[in-house]
Amino acid sequence: MHISITDDFDLAKIARSGQCFRVKEFEDGSFRFVTGREVLYLRQSAGGFAVSCPEETWQRVWGPYFDLGRTYSAVQKIIPESDTYMQLAAQEGRGIRILRQDPWEMLVTFIISQRKSIPAIQQAVELLAERFGEAVTTPYETLYTFPTAEQLAGAQAGELAACKLGYRVPYIQDAVAKVLSGQMDLAALATLPDAELFEKLKTIRGVGDKVANCICLFAYGRMGAAPIDTWIHKIIAREYGGHNPFPAYGEHAGILQQFAFYYAIAHKERFT
Template sequence: MIITIKDDFDLKKIEYSGQCFRAKELTDFPGLFRFILDDKILYIKKIEENKFEVDCSEADWTNIWTPFFDLGTNYSKIRKSIVDDPFMHNASDFGAGIRLLAQPHFETLISFIISQRKNIPAIKSSIEKLSELLGQKYTTEYEEIYSFPTPEAVLNASFDDINRCGLGYRTGYIIDAAQKVADKDIKLNELEALDDDELINQLKTIKGVGDKVANCVALFSYGRKSLAPVDVWIQRLIDNEYNGTNPFVKYGDIAGVMQQYAFYYMTHGK
């Protein structure tokens, strides 16, 4: 099926935007990108300007992937609204095409717990190993892949098995998170109803979840676009370009979009 997307939409930039770790361009099929959302797998390829080929039904595109890619938000309009902020203007220009993905709560939570003090290749490797070990296997026309494990699957595994995924001291954090979710100690779906501060506080009750991880989960999984996670790259930006003053706060409900442009520019720009 061919679909039309008129707004900013760049698959490669989304893959490298740092918010997701399992999306990828298939090495054997350049231009063809794969996304995983729970038990749904999407292959998508750009055909021409604003036109993309997708391998899902129209209903799935509308009900699942349209919200996943946040297609209800006009990103080019957001970019054009930037005034009086040269750095952010350049960054948004460079990062045009990035979108905030609405990713599954549990997967995002675990992924960003894993991310601490790891580089991206190491993060990806751990997540793939976890999925292969505890996820469900799917065979598509292109590959065999595994869904991200459920909290129950994580709990049913032994400490040693999980630890073999290269998690180091984070293994205990991940088991704690799975336990709190499986025991309904934390109901990830119900957190959607909370305001930003309450959501962050609830997430931080999980071991290994501090300010940065909680903000990432809130932005990349709960769609809280008024939040802008501060990692070492963003901190470097705040220190070097803005004299220590956080430039994102003033962007209100699009602060998180600016954070993505800024992060991508810091890590992939010149």
């Protein structure tokens, strides 16, 4: 199927923006995304994109996943000229979209993300999927679904450690236990106001402010959430004199945080 996307949409930038750890780029310029048991292959072509799914699946699954109901090109216009760093970051990051991902996968993967580089996170996530997920065969490859809480229920600490989870093993076990007991109903959390959602997520071991904000933003679409990791700390210190600029952008803060993060990792020399 061939589709046209008129708003900002850049597959390479989305893949490298640090919000999703299972995107794969192929030599022919196509990209693979996976959510649940749904697998999508996209490649830019004349006037749009060639996609591997039917129209119904695109509308039901992938339109919401890529947040296509929001106009990202308008976000650039809210940045004042005085915020020169954000102007630069938004220009370079143009095409990034906030992916609406599975809450369980976001909970686990961002617990894993602590003190790990993006390649190390990707490796750990794939090991977890291969060991505990289910195989899905496409015309291009065989891959594995991200394991559910039920699939991780019987996992021993040593098995989880073999997936390079390190000190995060008990955090993952706590998340599994809370979800399976009903103490943490991830679907019901979607109905909570932002502040309550944020605090509820932090009741899981290993979920601090940064991880909770990542889950709020990338799983629940709370666009006012702006996670502060090592790179964002550097941006705040170097470009803003230690003053956090993101709260001033309100409901667009999370989008601008992604632009700022993307610019920083593309220009590491500026912050070292």
